[in-house]
Amino acid sequence: MLKPTARMSLRAGVASVAVASLAACGTASSGSDTEAATEIGDAEGTVSILAWPGYVEDGSNDPSVDWVSGFTEATGCEVVSKTYGTSDEAYQLMQSGGYDVVAASGDLTLRLIGADLVSAVNTDLLDNYEGIFDFLKDKEWNSVDGVSYGVPHGYGANLLMYNTDVVDPAPTSWDVVFDNASDYAGAVTAYDSPIYIADAAVYLMSTEPDLGITNPYALDQDQFDAAVELLKAQKENVGEYWSDYLKEIQAFESGDSVVGTTWQVIQNSITTGNTEVVLPDEGATGWSDTWMIASEAESPNCAYMWLDYIASPEVNAEATAYFGEAPSSEAACDYRDDCDDYHAGDAEYAEQIWYWTTPIAECVDGRTDVECVDYAEWTKAWQEIKG
Amino acid sequence: MTTHRVSAFLAPRRRLQVAGLLTAPVAWLGLVYVVALAALLITAFWTVDGLTGQVQIQWTTENVVEVFTEALYRTVTLRTLGIAAAVTVIDVIVAIPVAFFMAKVANPRARHLLVIAVLAPLWASYLVKVYAWRALLSADGLIGWAGAPLGLDTPGYGIAGVILTLSYLWLPYVIMPIYAGFDRVPDRLLEASADLGARGGVTLMAVVMPMIKPAIIAGSIFAFCLSLGDYITVGIVGGTTQMLGNLVYTNVGAANNLPLAAAISLIPIGIIFLYLAAVRRTGALRSL
Numbered sequence: 001m002l003k004p005t006a007r008m009s010l011r012a013g014v015a016s017v018a019v020a021s022l023a024a025c026g027t028a029s030s031g032s033d034t035e036a037a038t039e040i041g042d043a044e045g046t047v048s049i050l051a052w053p054g055y056v057e058d059g060s061n062d063p064s065v066d067w068v069s070g071f072t073e074a075t076g077c078e079v080v081s082k083t084y085g086t087s088d089e090a091y092q093l094m095q096s097g098g099y100d101v102v103a104a105s106g107d108l109t110l111r112l113i114g115a116d117l118v119s120a121v122n123t124d125l126l127d128n129y130e131g132i133f134d135f136l137k138d139k140e141w142n143s144v145d146g147v148s149y150g151v152p153h154g155y156g157a158n159l160l161m162y163n164t165d166v167v168d169p170a171p172t173s174w175d176v177v178f179d180n181a182s183d184y185a186g187a188v189t190a191y192d193s194p195i196y197i198a199d200a201a202v203y204l205m206s207t208e209p210d211l212g213i214t215n216p217y218a219l220d221q222d223q224f225d226a227a228v229e230l231l232k233a234q235k236e237n238v239g240e241y242w243s244d245y246l247k248e249i250q251a252f253e254s255g256d257s258v259v260g261t262t263w264q265v266i267q268n269s270i271t272t273g274n275t276e277v278v279l280p281d282e283g284a285t286g287w288s289d290t291w292m293i294a295s296e297a298e299s300p301n302c303a304y305m306w307l308d309y310i311a312s313p314e315v316n317a318e319a320t321a322y323f324g325e326a327p328s329s330e331a332a333c334d335y336r337d338d339c340d341d342y343h344a345g346d347a348e349y350a351e352q353i354w355y356w357t358t359p360i361a362e363c364v365d366g367r368t369d370v371e372c373v374d375y376a377e378w379t380k381a382w383q384e385i386k387g
Numbered sequence: 388m389t390t391h392r393v394s395a396f397l398a399p400r401r402r403l404q405v406a407g408l409l410t411a412p413v414a415w416l417g418l419v420y421v422v423a424l425a426a427l428l429i430t431a432f433w434t435v436d437g438l439t440g441q442v443q444i445q446w447t448t449e450n451v452v453e454v455f456t457e458a459l460y461r462t463v464t465l466r467t468l469g470i471a472a473a474v475t476v477i478d479v480i481v482a483i484p485v486a487f488f489m490a491k492v493a494n495p496r497a498r499h500l501l502v503i504a505v506l507a508p509l510w511a512s513y514l515v516k517v518y519a520w521r522a523l524l525s526a527d528g529l530i531g532w533a534g535a536p537l538g539l540d541t542p543g544y545g546i547a548g549v550i551l552t553l554s555y556l557w558l559p560y561v562i563m564p565i566y567a568g569f570d571r572v573p574d575r576l577l578e579a580s581a582d583l584g585a586r587g588g589v590t591l592m593a594v595v596m597p598m599i600k601p602a603i604i605a606g607s608i609f610a611f612c613l614s615l616g617d618y619i620t621v622g623i624v625g626g627t628t629q630m631l632g633n634l635v636y637t638n639v640g641a642a643n644n645l646p647l648a649a650a651i652s653l654i655p656i657g658i659i660f661l662y663l664a665a666v667r668r669t670g671a672l673r674s675l
Contacts, residue, residue: 088641095441115441186543194641240544240626247623254525256544379642384459386629 036120036147040304047302049081050093051103052289054323055153056081067318071309077302086193086243094118100297101306103153105287106141106356107195111375112292113149114360119295120147125304128311131329135347140364141357142290150290151307152328154320156342157286157353158191158199159277161262163252174203174280176259178230181237189251189260190234192241194375194382195356198285199261200227200234202354206282215365216285217357224373224381231385241386245269264342265324279352286353288328431649442645450650460634464654467630470550471614477554478561478610479603486562490569491577505562513556517623520552524624544626552624553614560613561606568602569595604666611662615655631655 049056056079059066068079082099084090087108094102094117104112112118123129129151136142136152143149162171167184178200181188190196201216204226211223219227239257242248245266251257253272267277291310293303309315311328317335320327326342333339343349357364363372373381397404434445454460489501508516523529524541531541542548572595580590618632631654638648 086640088643091643092640235627238627250521250525254522254527256526376642376644379637379644382641383629383634383637386627387459387462 036122037125037300037304038122040125041301043076043302043305044299045076045302046078046080047100047299047306048098049079049101049103049306050090050099051081051083051101052105052323053083053085055103055289055319056083057319057322065318065322067310067315070315071306074309075302075305077299077305079306094294097294097296099294100299100303102292102294103289104150104292105289107287107358107375109141109149109290109292110144110358110360113144116295118149118292119297121150121293121304121307123148123151126151126308126311128308128313128316128329131313131331132311133328133330133345133347133350135350136288136328139288139355141288141355150292151311153289153291153310153316154323154325154328155286155288155350155353155355156264156325157279157284157349158261159264159267159284160280161252161260161267161275161277163255163258164274164276166255166258170276170278171259172278172281174199174282175207177261178203178234179207181234184259185237186239187256187258188234188237188239189248189257190231190238190241191261192243194378195285196261197224197227197231197378197382197385198354198356198359200230202285203282204230215363216354217359218363218365218367218372219359220363220367220370220372224377228381228385235385235387263324268324268341279349283352283354286355288355427649427652430646431653433646435644435646450647451653453647454650454654460651460654463629463631463634464658466546466628467615467632467655468658470546470553470630471611473550474553474557474614475607475610477550478558479565479607481554481558482561482565482606483603486565486569489562489566490572491574502566505559505566509559514619516556517552517620520548520555521624524548524551544624546625546628548624548626549621549628549630552620553617554610556620557610557613560609564602564605564609565599568599568605572598600669604669608662608666612659615658 056068057065058068058079058081068081072078082093084093087105090102090104090108091111093099094112095115102112102118104118109118132152136155138146138148142152160171160174160177162176164170166187167176176184177188177190191199197219198216201213201219201223204211204223205213205216208226211226213219213223240251242251242257242260245263248257248260248262249266249269252262252266252270252275262277264277267275291307293300293307297303310319313327313329313331314335316327316329317332320332321336321338324342326339326344327333327336330345333344336344339345359372359375359378361371361374363370397407430442431450432446432448434443434447434449435441436443485505489498489505493501521544524544525531526541526543528541534540542551576594577590580594585593616632618630618636621628621630621633631651634651635648638644638651642648
């Protein structure tokens with residue numbers, strides 16, 4: 001039997017342990033190394049990779065799809081990989097640590113750089129970096145102040161898909177999903193992510209030039225409100241939003257959706273043959289993925305070896321073809337026969353694409369006289385748009 | 388030898404035996420359940436760093452105030468409540484006759500087969516069943532096809548689709564307690580009621596209903612709570628519909644704002660506490 005005082009101090013002890021453990025969760029780790037390496041040392045033996053599905057295939061999903069074994073044979077680095085479904089999930093996983101390499105889309109890269117979760121990459125150490133298309137290098141989603149944070153992997157556009165039986169005449173503008181969406185009320189679809197607000201901004205760039213939008217990821221409050229209004233009006237006609245690409249394939253095959261935003265790989269997967277895709281006159285948003293190295297990587301040498309390996313024309317071709325996107329390596333098209341479908345290397349086509357970039361308060365279009373709406377506000381607005 | 392000594396030591400000490408048995412499960416319940424829930428509730432009063440999304444321990448009531456004042460959360464809460472209530476009512480209406488037939492009309496062999504039939508869907512994955520409903524509700528799906536000659540159309544993806552799908556998913560959880568409730572009603576009471584001249588309806592309302600009320604309430608708790616927290620079904624068959632679970636999910640995932648997600652989750656927790664308190668007043672919890 002404890003005396004009252006002893007019992008009280010025991011209780012206080014338990015309480016302070018509880019508070020300390022609560023305080024421990026959620027505090028940021030510091031002191032990570034974000035400087036670029038100067039040389040590649042010996043392989044550490046294993047490398048842990050976080051990537052989109054279909055980016056790191058070792059033959060376990062499909063025996064004929066395997067570019068990991070070749071890497072292990074060439075470098076001696078065993079690969080442990082994990083896939084993720086959204087950029088936001090990847091961000092959480094990177095925060096929890098334990099990964100050496102991450103394949104990040106443009107709406108994730110700046111967040112990773114801002115949180116010191118990835119380090120700069122010395123591209124001089126990578127033999128295959130030179131073969132990457134120039135129009136993908138040193139962009140706002142993979143570099144900061146001229147310092148590169150990774151190697152471009154592949155890119156694609158968020159295209160407009162329509163059902164040729166229903167949508168007539170063939171659309172050349174995004175107005176079929178915005179101002180004229182009521183023609184297909186209940187059968188319009190849109191991508192279910194805050195980043196879709198940029199699609200509305202791209203449309204407003206040509207229909208409402210008075211707003212002065214020069215970059216769909218750098219919206220001040222007025223421009224942002226206009227895009228949100230447009231999307232609230234669109235919602236009345238939307239049948240469903242999609243984020244799972246299999247769901248969109250099924251919705252177009254069954255006719256539940258007849259017009260909306262899509263990826264090339266979805267068009268390639270649809271078997272009913274009554275859909276077409278088009279890059280509308282206004283241009284489109286898109287993604288360009290980057291291989292990055294974690295600032296706390298335990299195997300930085302193997303990480304550099306992976307970045308170099310995956311950028312080689314043959315492997316880059318195999319990986320991007322499997323996922324359904326344009327390769328980043330110029331010579332990759334020698335190993336692929338479907339490069340034309342993806343307009344690989346077509347700089348003019350690529351220029352019409354606004355690649356996903358994380359919206360931050362400091363406008364990414366260079367304006368300094370206004371503050372831009374950041375991604376947290378985009379997320380909040382997206383929930384309000386969906387209501 | 389040591390085993391013998393341990394049992395000899397424990398044999399007269401009943402309290403120590405009980406403590407040895409209960410420590411592990413109680414610690415599990417305490418740590419994994421109560422502490423996790425407490426941590427969740429405390430998180431609602433913290434904040435996040437805008438750029439990095441790290442949770443910061445700065446006490447604020449901002450999240451909770453936002454959840455209780457902004458129109459978005461009110462709309463979504465009312466919609467979620469409406470869906471959960473509709474699912475509960477539909478399930479109870481369907482479950483009572485099914486459970487009555489199973490318990491009182493079917494012969495023992497048929498009863499076993501029916502129990503298996505009711506429970507069988509629980510062996511299939513939740514996702515498979517919801518995707519099956521997605522196909523059923525589709526524009527070229529079975530429901531639209533079967534309804535066409537009658538001039539009916541599929542409700543499509545939306546609130547009606549969500550209510551239908553959730554009603555299907557939770558039906559076994561409602562049938563089973565009501566079946567057990569009917570099973571406990573002795574046949575001789577029904578016979579006595581008939582002997583005293585009561586018609587079927589009177590027997591049902593005056594004799595059977597008071598006895599199976601706790602079972603109905605137990606079933607309704609399952610259907611109501613499970614619907615209140617669902618967010619996957621609504622993502623697959625809900626079209627553009629959002630429920631409270633979706634708001635929590637986007638704030639954990641897309642927005643990376645754990646404190647706001649925790650604040651939103653206070654709403655369903657509050658609703659369920661109110662519901663359980665109301666149920667407790669009826670005395671149904673005691674007879675479960």
